[in-house]
Amino acid sequence: MNLSNPKSLNTEFFQQLYQKNPDPWQFATSEYEAKKYAATLNALPRNLYQSGFEIGGSIGILTEKLARRCQSLLSVDVSDIAQAQAIDRCQHLHNIKFELMSVPKSFPTESFDLIVLSEVGYYWSWEDLHKAQDLIVDRLQSQGHLLLVHWTADRGILSLTGDEVHNDFLRLVPDKLKRIKSVVEDKYRLELFEKI
Numbered sequence: 380m381n382l383s384n385p386k387s388l389n390t391e392f393f394q395q396l397y398q399k400n401p402d403p404w405q406f407a408t409s410e411y412e413a414k415k416y417a418a419t420l421n422a423l424p425r426n427l428y429q430s431g432f433e434i435g436g437s438i439g440i441l442t443e444k445l446a447r448r449c450q451s452l453l454s455v456d457v458s459d460i461a462q463a464q465a466i467d468r469c470q471h472l473h474n475i476k477f478e479l480m481s482v483p484k485s486f487p488t489e490s491f492d493l494i495v496l497s498e499v500g501y502y503w504s505w506e507d508l509h510k511a512q513d514l515i516v517d518r519l520q521s522q523g524h525l526l527l528v529h530w531t532a533d534r535g536i537l538s539l540t541g542d543e544v545h546n547d548f549l550r551l552v553p554d555k556l557k558r559i560k561s562v563v564e565d566k567y568r569l570e571l572f573e574k575i
């Protein structure tokens with residue numbers, strides 16, 4: 380574990396990003412993101428999940444795709460600016476519930492058979508990452524899936540690196556999670572776990 384003690388990036392940071400640019404990571408237009416989203420969906424072993432939870436849904440590009448693989452999907456984000464775009468983008472889909480939520484300060488009380496953490500874990504401090512891990516494991520149903528996808532190319536302004544996030548989840552294997560897929564690409568890493 381890295382011994383430095385970074386802070387979690389707060390809501391204000393993300394609000395300012397979305398105020399300056401409605402799609403700061405070019406999720407809607409980037410070929411890299413489109414390929415990564417295809418790999419993300421392709422990594423899911425089940426065609427249909429009963430109840431999915433997406434942490435950090437942003438402007439809803441991945442949300443819209445995930446909703447086609449879930450009977451119901453809860454998508455949360457800290458930014459109302461981003462989430463307003465997601466709600467607009469997904470208005471034709473009636474199985475998505477949107478909530479403003481800062482994980483791990485808040486967490487849904489229900490359980491899920493799919494939890495997706497895509498490009499969010501590295502904004503957390505170690506403490507928040509560990510709190511989030513406990514909550515995720517607690518609310519993931521037995522044999523439910525946890526999908527992690529994170530950029531690994533550089534740290535930039537991130538609190539943690541993508542590799543630090545993924546490696547830290549490996550502490551939960553084999554007692555709480557089983558790793559069933561691991562993909563390492565040039566710029567990102569994807570890992571799929573099943574709850575024991």
Ligand SMILES: C[S@@+](CC[C@H](N)C(=O)[O-])C[C@H]1O[C@@H](n2cnc3c(N)ncnc32)[C@H](O)[C@@H]1O
Binds near residue numbers: 437455456461480502
């Ligand atoms: C880089 S985007 C990832 C979007 C999407 N998951 C994807 O892979 O395309 C990160 C999103 O996470 C949200 N976010 C950051 N910290 C969060 C937290 N603690 N709880 C919920 N959402 C958070 C940000 O507002 C932002 O919209």
